[in-house]
Structures are given as structure tokens and as C-alpha cells.
Amino acid sequence: MADNNELTPEQTEALLAVRREIDRLDGEILERLAARARCALRVGEIKKGPLYRPEREAQVLRNIAEKNPGPLSTEGVQRIFREIMSWCLGLEQPLKVAYLGPQGTYSESAASKHFGGAPELQPQQTIDDVFHAVEAGATAYGVVPVENSTEGAVGRTLDLFMSRKVSVCGEVSLRIRQNFMTHAADLSQVKRIYSHAQSLSQCNDWLAHHAHGIPRLPVSSNAEAARLAAEDKESAAIAGERAAHHFGLPILFANIEDDPNNTTRFLVIARHDSGPSGKDKTSVAFSALNKPGAVHSLLQPFADEGVSMTKFESRPSRTGLWEYVFYVDIEGHREDPAVARALKALGEHAAFLKVLGSYPVAAI
Amino acid sequence: MADNNELTPEQTEALLAVRREIDRLDGEILERLAARARCALRVGEIKKGPLYRPEREAQVLRNIAEKNPGPLSTEGVQRIFREIMSWCLGLEQPLKVAYLGPQGTYSESAASKHFGGAPELQPQQTIDDVFHAVEAGATAYGVVPVENSTEGAVGRTLDLFMSRKVSVCGEVSLRIRQNFMTHAADLSQVKRIYSHAQSLSQCNDWLAHHAHGIPRLPVSSNAEAARLAAEDKESAAIAGERAAHHFGLPILFANIEDDPNNTTRFLVIARHDSGPSGKDKTSVAFSALNKPGAVHSLLQPFADEGVSMTKFESRPSRTGLWEYVFYVDIEGHREDPAVARALKALGEHAAFLKVLGSYPVAAI
Known part of the structure; x- marks a missing residue:
């Protein structure tokens, strides 16, 4: 590879000057990465709890996208910061994340997209195993498909939320090509x-x-x-x-899907949900008596409070106590006053209500 | 997740102050990333050739490792800069990299480790297909196992260098656990x-x-x-x-391998090799007449010039012209004077000599 030899002396000099400038910038970036990592350690000292805050990461990524002056793409800068946060977070000990394996699946891509390269990703054989790993504390987080997936029984993910003590703390969208x-x-x-x-x-x-x-x-x-x-x-x-x-x-x-924006959605699960990030969703499950109009009247509080639904899905109940369980995603965090009021009203009238968690809308 | 509520007002204030500091640092990093990307575009204007320079990337990664003040690990800062270079390189058009598939194999991990997240990774069914993709120009680079691998016939990789017009431009080491x-x-x-x-x-x-x-x-x-x-x-x-x-x-x-530093080695192939990075290897293949002492005397120039061999392997020749082909890795770049002299002497006495390429010693 003798491509430098084809350059004029002026071009060679110009190239060396640009490379010196890159080295200078890299030194400045490195210094700031170190300072950032020291900040992350300070956060750990103050909080004495888990460093990972989904809402905080989502805010950083949105902020980066907004302030990115180019020429790097938004995806590029977000992925770079995703990696920076990933390694800062892993300073004390590597994060463990379970996902629906085997390796090479979309679920693994979703886990990498959400958590970056530092965590230890642990493939599981079934969606049940992912829930179990998180509930038992073997891993802090899990990634499971929930919508539009071709990798497994997604209804199973919804069913498991009814019986397992885990919360939704994040979502990931992956573009899928057919x-x-x-x-x-x-x-x-x-x-x-x-x-x-x-x-x-x-x-x-x-x-x-x-x-x-x-x-x-x-x-x-x-x-x-x-x-x-x-x-x-x-x-x-x-x-x-x-x-x-x-x-x-x-x-x-190639690419024969009807909707070119076709995506598969994954949920990130943990033993806690996420704090408010300013742009959140909340997932809830509830049951209704089998009576005409029952569901419609249960959803009335959302309309009254101006809370938008982004997803509505029903599943046959597996316990036999109710006929159906309804899974609803709404805009906003459960701590937002309007959302809190709507959920309170729903809870008073539904036969059963479980708030699966509030979490940031996918930032990347 | 109400963990902030458990903090005293002083702790909460301290936490907010650290987060403001992180935001400030992120802004400074973002500015420098943009400046770095503009430099990368300038390099492209000056060179009007491929932006990817394996020797330059290896130098940057070694430099980062040397200057890293902590507390981030060397691996962490190298992976972050790996990602930065990956996206800067993909500014004009995404790099395409073929590897021995399917997805989820060690070869894919090696490709990601070497090229970061921006390139389009293309799994191939066989090692032959990887060589073909690179030789035909379908992808600019390829990643193939070459030593100690459990993924395929590694001898095949060596054989293919004899018949295909591709060069070695890099190496990747992956730690393997059994x-x-x-x-x-x-x-x-x-x-x-x-x-x-x-x-x-x-x-x-x-x-x-x-x-x-x-x-x-x-x-x-x-x-x-x-x-x-x-x-x-x-x-x-x-x-x-x-x-x-x-x-x-x-x-x-778990981890029953005898050597805890057990690694698998992969080669990065392209239609050109790499320029000198200051810490390089050169791979050559040559044949010898089947005569006692023939190989030993052929290797004499390396000893004379003080050039170290890091690998020596023989394979039965597939052409029938010679009995054996020898694959040797030596320390140094083919443009280093001592290496150049030794190779010249070898070429004069061997029945056949092919310099497979010079490339940086794996930096991460």
C-alpha cells in the first residue's frame, strides 16, 4: 500500500498536518473521557446504589442528537456516546444482561444497541429464562421481544409480566428487513x-x-x-x-416489507422501572369483566386526562379469573400528574391492574 | 425506581452538580468529535483514495492505550476510540467487511473488534467465499481465522493465499474460553x-x-x-x-483450557497490505526443494539480519510443483531495511516466494 507515495510533497505535508490535528483532538477527547469516568465514580459514591439510570442515559442520547453539529450522523454520535456510557457504567463491575439467544439473533442486536459493548451479554434459551434470570438477580437486566417479532412467541412475554416480579425499564426498536x-x-x-x-x-x-x-x-x-x-x-x-x-x-x-420503517420492538426488563426522562411511556396490564362496554369505560380516564394510548392489545387470561387481560402502552411517566390520576381511576374500576413500568421512549 | 428520594438534599445537590459536569464534558467531547470528523473528510479530499489505513488506526489505538490516565480501562478507551474511528471512516460510505459466518461466530466478534460498529458486516458461508468477496471487490475487507481456531479448516486460509490475489492487512486476536x-x-x-x-x-x-x-x-x-x-x-x-x-x-x-491466555488469531485481508505502523509483522509463503537442510539455509537471511520469526508452519503443496509450502510470520514491515534485505535474499534462493503482506501487530 504505497498510496502516500503518489502524493505531491505539498499533499503529504497537508496530510501530516491533518493527522497532527486529529492526534491533538484525540488527546483532548481522552482527557475528557477520563474526567467523565471520574464523575461516574463520584455518582456511585453519592448514590451507593446501581449506577445505571435508563432515564439519564436516554436524556444524554437525546441531548447528543440535538446538539450534534455534523458531519457525523446522529446514529454515529449516539453509538459513540452509547459506548462511552457503557464503559463508564462498567467501571465498578460489568453489567450483566440476559437476552433471548442464541447469539446472532435480533435480541442480541437489541441488547447491544441498548447497552453498548461493555456489559456481559448472557444468551438464554427461552423468554421464560430471561425473566427468571432477572427475577432471581442472576442478571440485572433482560431484553425480550414484545412486538412484531419473528423470533419467538411474543405473547409469552406479555403473559410472563403477570406472574413475574419484574418491571419494564426500557424499550428498543430495531429496523427489520425482509x-x-x-x-x-x-x-x-x-x-x-x-x-x-x-x-x-x-x-x-x-x-x-x-x-x-x-x-x-x-x-x-x-x-x-x-x-x-x-x-x-x-x-x-x-x-x-x-x-x-x-x-x-x-x-x-430484497427489502420486500410493505412498510419500509418496519421495526421489531423489544423491552428491557429489571427489578425496577425507570425514573422520568421527560419523554416516557408507561406499560400497564389490566383485566375487565366480560360486559359490553366494560373496556371502553375503563379507558375513559385516559381520555379525560388527555393521556394518549400508543398500543392496545388483549390476551386471553391464563388464570381463569378473568376472560381477558389488556396490555396498554400510554405516553408519559407514571409520576406525571395526569398519568397518575388516570392510573388511579383505572385501578379503582378494573378487576385487576398492574403497572408494568415507566421508561424512556427509545432514544437511538 | 425512587432511589433519588432516599438521598439527603445535600446528596441530591451533589448528584445534580456531577451530572451538570458530565453534560459539560459531553458537550466538549461532541465538539471535538465533529472537528475530528471534519479532519477525516479533509484526509479523504487530499488522498482521493481509501480512507482506511490499518497502520494509522493501530498507531492511534496504541497511543490511546499509552496516554490513558484511567480510571477507564485500556480496553474501554480503546473500544471507544475504535467506535469513533469506525464512524469517522464511514462518513463517506460504509465500509463493507466479509467474514466467515454465520452470525454469532468468533469470526464475527473478530470483525467487530477490528472494525467497530459502523461497517456493514457480511457473513459468508466458507473461507473461500470470504477470499472471493475481497478479490472480486464485493467487500473491501475480509476476516478469516488462521490459527488455533475451532470454526473451520484454517489450513484452507493458508492455501487460499497461494491462489488468490489478496493481501494480509491486519490481524485480530480473540481470547477463547473452553x-x-x-x-x-x-x-x-x-x-x-x-x-x-x-x-x-x-x-x-x-x-x-x-x-x-x-x-x-x-x-x-x-x-x-x-x-x-x-x-x-x-x-x-x-x-x-x-x-x-x-x-x-x-x-x-468452566475455563478448562490449559493456557489461560488461549487466543484464536484471525487475519484481515484486502487487495493491499498496510503501511508501516512502527510495530508490524510480515507474513510470507515460500517453497523449498526437498533436500536436507534446504529450509534451514533458506531461513538463514532472517538470522543474519536479526529478524525474528513469530510463526513457522508447513503445508503440503497443492500444486504439485513443490512438496511443501512454508508459512512464516516475521517481526517488522517489509519496508524496514533489514526485513527488505532478508526477503530479497530469501526470494533469490527459494523456488517460490510470496509476500502475503505487512500489517500492524494487533493493537487491542
């Missing part, structure tokens, strides 16, 4: 399409336009779909790029 | 031990002391060993933690 992969040379040779039901529905428009009439077969996961398609030249799978590589399946059409 | 995993309740119930031959030899002392007389069965990979052990209560596997989690195998004994 691809159409097959050994067939073109679409006309494809006789069936395998995928997780979630992925099939995420590509509904594309399938209706391009693969009308080809049977769609839902299977347990996208990885399983790719495995099946890899064995048979008349089959195709819809799955992520990693599955294509893993099973050696050529991608015939 | 574990004894089984469904058996204790060692007395274990009738056979599966593992990759490399891993078995890495745990030789431990096996001799604790598992004397239990048959050891080499299999194609540690993942395969764990899969076999998971199916049978009388079998055990030696493998990494990820395999234990993936196959649900309890770890009976």
Missing part, C-alpha cells in the same frame, strides 16, 4: 412460500402483487422457513439476510 | 467427550488430570460436539459458552 430467498431461478418456479406468520403479514402487499396465487405456509420461525426452502428448489422463504447467508439461499428480491 | 458441558450429573457418568481436535488439544492437561481414560472423539466443530452431547446423557462436549446456551447443556467445568 427478503425473498429461493434456489429457484425465478418466481414462476416457486410453488410455496414459507415464513413466520408475522413476516408473511409484513409483506402482504408485495406478495399480493408479485406472488399472487402461490401458497403461503406459516412456520415457527424465519430461520425454519429458510431451512425448508434450502432443501427444495420449488420453495421460497421470507426471512432476514442472516438466514439467507446461513442456509446459502440466494436472495431473489 | 468449557466442559454435559447433561451427566458428574464426570463418572461421562462415557465419551466430543470436541474439535484443536479444542481437545487446548485442554490436554485438564483432560489428563480429570478425565483420564474417557475416550475423546474429535468432530468437525465445537458446535457439532455440543449438539451430539445434547442428545445423549453419557456424552460431554468441550466448547464455548455460546454452544452450551444454544444446546441447553449445563457447564460442569
